[in-house]
Amino acid sequence: MGIGEDPRYVRPALPTSTYYSSEGEPIPYGQRWGEDGPPEDAYSVLNHPERFAALHDVAHALIAHLTATFDVEVDDNQSTINDLLRQPEAVVESVRVTPRKAGTASLTFVLTQPPGVIVHAGVLHDFAFPPCSCDACDETAESAADRLELLVLAVTAGGYSERYPVGWRRWLGYGLTAADGSAEESGQGDPGSIVPDRLRSAKARLRDVPNGWLPWPPGEHRQ
Template sequence: MGEPVERFVRPALPAAVFHDDDGGPIHYSERWGADGAPSDACSRVSSPERFTGLHLVADALIDYLAKTFDADVDSAQEYAGDLLRHGITPVRAVRITPRGRDAAPLTFVFTDFPGLAVHAGAQQDFIYPACGCDACDETAERCADELERVVRGVTLGGFREWVDPGGNAGMRLAFEDGSMGGGNTGPVPEDRLENARARLAQLPGGWAPWPLRAK
């Protein structure tokens, strides 16, 4: 058994009440009943500012990772280029590189939505919110839950990526509760795919846990 890893403590998210066109409060995450969202909800994005708190969570996570793990933290707009997904407007990017050679780096990209994109390892993007439209009915709290879960899974060594002989990319992420997430990775540019194939060939057992910072 290794040394236990201190847990991240989330900062309080801003408290705010958002209203619909009739002035009534919107209860995000529980807006739609058994019939589901109306057809036009997919094309609407109301109150995107409800996700502003994700930037606070990301800043706190970056600070936690820097204090807990032996890793280098660097901020530069060009690091937003780590993302594979297009159509995202970055306002800031922070790359965290663990000093353990076989541990997966993380790049946090703050977006103007406002939202957050995290690039992990060689070829995986995690986007928060995943969509943001009214039909999806996401909240900052649920996005933060998933963000923290993913970051902890990566740092504890539960992350594995692959590129098969046919050029298909995929990933698996093991969580603390024993559950798994993963599947096929979206389209990966050929040059990135070649780089990923070469790097992942050195990691037959997946990415290693992040080394802890000496106390």
């Protein structure tokens, strides 16, 4: 079971493939760099982005799990990509899952090309999986799937909070606690180009959930 995993959710099998460099050597993604870190030129290289294609399967499995487990509405209209704060270049599919309970955070899954998944959670945060697919970051499908599942299952369990404005800089922030309490993360930063109307709307909604977003309601078959 992965970090923070819901025992009712089962990750689809991820393909085990070997990827090769231009010299024909196997690339050990996930363990390429030692203590000195990656070379500078690795940040400009994007080899084998296809290794993240299975994240689309993971996203579909998570959406199916949410639909089967919780009392939700599902909207697969392409317009749901507008939930994202910043638009990706190539979108394959966009699905919003909204729990039927006040004070809960919806999740919008946007599947992209090159293969990846962006999840908009709540009102002010987008999370990308992988956050970067360059060779320097050395991400794998498994590590990206771990973090994707942690986010989604934490949100449904009520382990997600957002804050705005934070401090005199009026930053936005978030906190995330795994569904089983095994991991935590948080972050904050400048709202950047988020339009003022969206910030005002988010501020009003977050005022109603000062202790974080509530757990999702179970579906009738889970009562």
